[in-house]
Amino acid sequence: MAREINLVPDVKGEMIKALKLRNFILFLCIVIASASVAVSVIFAVIASGQQAVVDGKKNTLDTLSKKINSYSDLSDFLTVKDQLGNLASISDNKKLLSRTFNILPALLPTGANTITVSELNIDLSADEPTISFDAQANAGEPPYIDYAVLESFKKSMDYMRYDYGDYVDKEGSVIPAYCIIESGADGATFYDRAKSSYYAFWLITGDGCNPAYKTEGAEETEDNSNKKVSAAELSKRSEGYTTEDYNGQTVVRIWRTPQYNDWYKDTETEGEPYMGLNGSISNVAHFESKCVTYSGSKNSNTNNITWSSSNDSCLLVPGGADNGIKISNSSNGRGSNDELVLRFSATIMFAPEFYKFSNHHMLAVGPTGRHNVTDSYVQIQNMFEQRASDCSEDDTACNNNTNGGN
Numbered sequence: 168m169a170r171e172i173n174l175v176p177d178v179k180g181e182m183i184k185a186l187k188l189r190n191f192i193l194f195l196c197i198v199i200a201s202a203s204v205a206v207s208v209i210f211a212v213i214a215s216g217q218q219a220v221v222d223g224k225k226n227t228l229d230t231l232s233k234k235i236n237s238y239s240d241l242s243d244f245l246t247v248k249d250q251l252g253n254l255a256s257i258s259d260n261k262k263l264l265s266r267t268f269n270i271l272p273a274l275l276p277t278g279a280n281t282i283t284v285s286e287l288n289i290d291l292s293a294d295e296p297t298i299s300f301d302a303q304a305n306a307g308e309p310p311y312i313d314y315a316v317l318e319s320f321k322k323s324m325d326y327m328r329y330d331y332g333d334y335v336d337k338e339g340s341v342i343p344a345y346c347i348i349e350s351g352a353d354g355a356t357f358y359d360r361a362k363s364s365y366y367a368f369w370l371i372t373g374d375g376c377n378p379a380y381k382t383e384g385a386e387e388t389e390d391n392s393n394k395k396v397s398a399a400e401l402s403k404r405s406e407g408y409t410t411e412d413y414n415g416q417t418v419v420r421i422w423r424t425p426q427y428n429d430w431y432k433d434t435e436t437e438g439e440p441y442m443g444l445n446g447s448i449s450n451v452a453h454f455e456s457k458c459v460t461y462s463g464s465k466n467s468n469t470n471n472i473t474w475s476s477s478n479d480s481c482l483l484v485p486g487g488a489d490n491g492i493k494i495s496n497s498s499n500g501r502g503s504n505d506e507l508v509l510r511f512s513a514t515i516m517f518a519p520e521f522y523k524f525s526n527h528h529m530l531a532v533g534p535t536g537r538h539n540v541t542d543s544y545v546q547i548q549n550m551f552e553q554r555a556s557d558c559s560e561d562d563t564a565c566n567n568n569t570n571g572g573n
Contacts, residue, residue: 261524262291267298270483270517273533274327279307280316283502285554295485295516303500303508303555312499312509312565324492326534327483329518331526332456334367334421337407338379339449342369344527346376347421348413364424367528369452371408372401372417380404408452423454423528425461427474444472454528457481483518483531491516499565500555507565510555 267289275282286301304316333341348368350356357366370376380403401417408419430442430451440451446461458481463474484491497511520526558565 262296262522263524264289264291264522266522266529269529270298270521270531273483273531274515276316276320276323280319281305281307282316282320291522295519296522297514297516299512299514301510301512301554303502303510305502305506305508312507314497314509317494317497317509317511321492321494322488323534324484324515325487328458328478328532329481329483329521329529330456330458330478330532331481331520331529332454332458333527334369334452334454336378336452337450340378342378342452343375346370346373347528348418349528362424362426364422364426366420366422366424367454368413368418369421370416371405371410371419377404419452421452421454425453425474427463427472431463431472457526478532481518481520483521484515485518486516499558501558501562501565502555508555 267287271284275284282302282304284300284302288299290297290299304320306312306316333344334347335341346369348370357368358364359366405417405419410417410419412418425442425448426440427442430440430448431444432439432441435441435443435449438450440448442448442461444463444465446463448455459476459478461474461476463472465472486492493514495512495514497509500508500510502508521529521531
């Protein structure tokens, strides 16, 4: 039996193992170093490529910048673009000065006791629009210079209201404001005395005026300058509504005041005008007020309906008689017709919502239910007259007139 004898000393064996480990570690270092060099080369290639792309983009941007800046109308274009972006904000902040003449017919009494204005100043820059005016009050009967007229005028501020909203079709879609005619050629708001109701005309066949209908099939005229709509198309636009003619235009009458007796029903029937006891209205073109709410109550014995309206939120003079109006400089005087009058100056602060352009179809409502009837000068001209003159020293009737206050 053969036997093997290990003639290699233990030290020699340990040295061989150490050499193998050294060679392995050296191999790993070479591999890692090679990989690092390869990665570095790749990163260098990527970086140089990115820099080339950046330089190319920069050159393109520089070229475009020079080209844009060379346009002579650049500043005008940027101004227009900026303004277009602010159109919504401009519309929200826009105010209508003409609504002052919407207020006056509801504000000033015109019965036996009259107040006429001689000078009017309007300030819309403050948070609350302010109207300041010099005026004269005429009691119409002895004592002509009566502070009761002025006191009544001041207290009426607690009862001034305004109303606004949207006209909607029978589906409840809002009709554009430009499609609504609310007053005639004389400026007077449309009013049906037989029904004691205000109304407006809806230009139902006008382009974009019917929310439920999209304009289609327009035929070009011979000179291609205008579009002409066929009779069939116009008929389709007004389908389902009772139309009438107003100044050569096809219109639909929309009631601003609800027609309680015609619209009320115990239960809603599809396709028929309906108004519930809670004031809800459907299946008929009507006015949706942002201020006024309606309600009805039925008498259990007679089944008669009693309707009522309420407007508690839209105060035309939020401060009322205490804080919304300031009276100053009252004195005796004589009017333009030599009548005895009470001269005074007043400042009234109104609700800012009343003058906002974005609030459509605005109405002012006076303390006795008086609505504004027009923006026309024809309706307000009698509210203005020459300022009353001071009492002369020898005018005993003026100087010594007994008035109803102090």
